[in-house]
Amino acid sequence: MPASAGVRRRGAVRSEEARLAVLEATGRLFATQGYDHLTIEGIAAEAGVSKQTIYRWWSSKSAVVADALIEDLLLPDRPVVPDTGDIRADLIAWMQDLLDLVAQPGNDGLVRSLVAAACESTDIGIRLNDALGITATVSARIEAAVAAGQLPADLPVIEFVRALVGGFVLHSLERSEPAPEAAERLVRALLH
Amino acid sequence: MPASAGVRRRGAVRSEEARLAVLEATGRLFATQGYDHLTIEGIAAEAGVSKQTIYRWWSSKSAVVADALIEDLLLPDRPVVPDTGDIRADLIAWMQDLLDLVAQPGNDGLVRSLVAAACESTDIGIRLNDALGITATVSARIEAAVAAGQLPADLPVIEFVRALVGGFVLHSLERSEPAPEAAERLVRALLH
C-alpha cells in the first residue's frame, strides 16, 4: 500500500520542463566556461528560467552541478574500461583514453572544473566517483583481477583506484605536455 | 665596475615592506577563510596596502597565492618524510602525519583550498608540487630506496609520487572519516 502518496498537496506541480532546461543549460555552460565561471544568473538566462525557480529547488551552484553530474549531462562520452583479461593492459588502455579525452581541444579545463567543483561541495566530491563510473567499473575489474590471482589478495581496492585516478588528476592539474608513455608509466608505478 | 648592473631605471623602487605585507596577509587569510573566500580587497585591507599596489605586481588572486606558496607562507609547518631505512614504514609515517595535519580543526579545508587554487592557476598547479617539498624530499627517498634495491629499478618515480599524493588528495576531497589504517592502506595499494 502506498501510504507515501499521502495527502497530495495542492497547487501546481513542479515543472519537469524547467528542471531539465536548468540541468541542460548547466551542462552546456559547464562545457564552454568551466565551473568557476558558471553563474546562477547565467544558467537561468541560458535555460529561459527565472532565478527564483533555481533557488527554489537547488541550494547552491554546486547542487545544480551535482545534479547535472548524476543525470550524466556534464560528461556525456566517458571512456569505458576494456576487459581483455590482462588487467595491466586494460588499465593502460583506459588511462590512455582518459588522457586522450582531456587532450582534445575544448576539454582543456574539464578535469580542472570537475575538481574545482569537488573542492566546493562534499556532494560533488562523493558523486564524482560514482558518476565517473570509477568505483563501479574499475573497481569491479580490479576485484576480478584479484580473484583471478593477477593481483595480491589483500590489495586495498578502493585505495588502489584512488591512487590511480589521483595520479591522473594531478597529472592533469600540472598541465604536463601529453607524453605518449604517460599512461603506461602511471600504471607501472602502481603495478610493479 | 660591474657593467652588468646596467641602467638602473629611475623612480622609486618596489617596496619590499608592501610585498611582504601582502604575502603574509594572504597566508593569514588563506588559513582562516580558504582560497575561494579570499578576496583582493580583503588582502589589501589586511595588509594595509592599496588595491592598486596588488594589481601592479600580481595579475590575479591566484598569482598572489602562488607567490605566497613559494615563499612558504601558506603551509608553515609541513611534515617531513622520516628516514629509517624502511621505505614502507617511512611513507606510512609521512602519510599519517599528513592525515593528522588536515584532521586538525581549522585545517579542514586546507587541501581543498590548495587544490582549488591549483585548478585556477597553472602556476599554482606546478608550484604546488615543488612547494610541498614533495618532489624534492619524497622523490629523493624513493630513489634511494630504488638504489637500495627495496623498489624495482625501473619504477617511474614521478608517477609513483603523483599516485601517492593523488590518492591522499582524493581521500581528502571525499571528506572520508579519518580511518586509523588509512595511511597504511594507501601505501599498501602502491607497495604490494
Place this chain on the structure above:
Amino acid sequence: MPASAGVRRRGAVRSEEARLAVLEATGRLFATQGYDHLTIEGIAAEAGVSKQTIYRWWSSKSAVVADALIEDLLLPDRPVVPDTGDIRADLIAWMQDLLDLVAQPGNDGLVRSLVAAACESTDIGIRLNDALGITATVSARIEAAVAAGQLPADLPVIEFVRALVGGFVLHSLERSEPAPEAAERLVRALLH
C-alpha cells in the same frame, strides 16, 4: 474591461521609497558638499540604497541631480518675485533676496554647484531655468509690465530674463563681496 491598462510588465515594481531616498540624500549632500564632491557611492550610502539601484534608474550623477532639481529637493526655499505693480522695485527686491540667499553661510557654493552641474549636463542646464521658477514667475511679471506699458512692447522677454539671471550668476562666480547696492545696480543696468 479596461483595455487601456495594456500589458503591465511583470516583475516587482520600482520602489518609490528607494527613489525618494536617493533624491533626498542627493539634496542633503548637494547642500553640504556641492556638486563636484558628490559621489554615487556617497549618495547610495546616505540613502541606504545599493549603488546598483542608482545605476539601474539613473545614467549618471548629473541625471540624479537633474531629477532632484525638478523634485525641488536641491533648493527648498527659493525667493519669490514680489508683485507691487512697480516692476523695477520688484526685480530689485527679488534680486536682493537671491543675493541674500547665497550670502548665507552654507550656501557659498550653491550657485557654483548648480552652474557646474548645468555645465555637465544638458538636462540640468535646461531644467535649471524651469526649476528655478525663473521662466515661470519672472517672465510672467515682465510680460505683465510690458502689457502695462512699463516696458517696451517689443522687449525680448526671454533674453531679458536671461541677462538678469546671467548677471546674477556671473556676479556669484566672481565671489565679489556683497555690495549693498548690487541688486539695484544690476537691475538698473537693464532698466535704464
Place this chain on the structure above:
Amino acid sequence: MPASAGVRRRGAVRSEEARLAVLEATGRLFATQGYDHLTIEGIAAEAGVSKQTIYRWWSSKSAVVADALIEDLLLPDRPVVPDTGDIRADLIAWMQDLLDLVAQPGNDGLVRSLVAAACESTDIGIRLNDALGITATVSARIEAAVAAGQLPADLPVIEFVRALVGGFVLHSLERSEPAPEAAERLVRALLH
C-alpha cells in the same frame, strides 16, 4: 647687470621649457577634451613632464588652467569688439562673433568648460573676465558710448557687461539651437 638680483639661490633653476610644455599641453587637452575630463596625469603625459613637476609649481588642476588662461593658450582666437561709432551695432556684431565661435564644431563645450573651470576656482572666475578681454575692451566701448551720450550717464557699466556676457553664457548652457536673431535680441533686451 642688476646687482639687485642678490644671492641667486643655488641649484638648478626652474625649467621654462617644462613650464611652457605644461601650459601648452593644457591648452591642447582643454580644447579637445574640455575642462572636467582634464587630468593632471594626462597633462603630464602630454607635456612629457612628471606629475611631480606639475604639483611642485601648481596647487591644483584649476591653477594650471588659470595660468594657461592668462598666457592666452586656451582661447587663441577671440573676437574683438568692433568700433563703428554705433554702440548697438557693435555689440550685436561682437555677440554674433561669439555665437559663431562657439557654434563651430569642436567648440561645443568651450563655454561649458570655461564656466566649469570658473565654478571650481575663484582665480579662474576672476581672470576669466580679464582674459576674455571683456573688462578691458567692452567696458571701454561702453564707457565711450556713455561719454558720447548714446547711453545714460549713470549706467552701471560693470553690471551692464556682466548682464550681457551672462546672457550669452546662459544661452550657451541651454544649448539652444543657434537662432539667427539671437545676438540682436540679446542686445535689444539690454538696450531698449
Place this chain on the structure above:
DNA sequence: CCATAACCGAGACGGTACGTCTGGTCTTCAA
C-alpha cells in the same frame, strides 16, 4: 465552481567584490 496553494516568469532590492582609473604624496636617480 470557486478558493486555495504552490508553481512559474520577471525583475527590483541591498550587498560584496571586481578590476580600472585618478588624485595627491613619497622616494629614488641623474643631471
Place this chain on the structure above:
DNA sequence: TTGAAGACCAGACGTACCGTCTCGGTTATGG
C-alpha cells in the same frame, strides 16, 4: 636642487552576481 620616473595609499568608478523579495499570472487540487 631640479626634473623625470614611478611606487605608494586612498577611494570612486561602473559592472557582475549574489541570494532574497515581491509582483502578476498560471495550474492543479479540494471544499
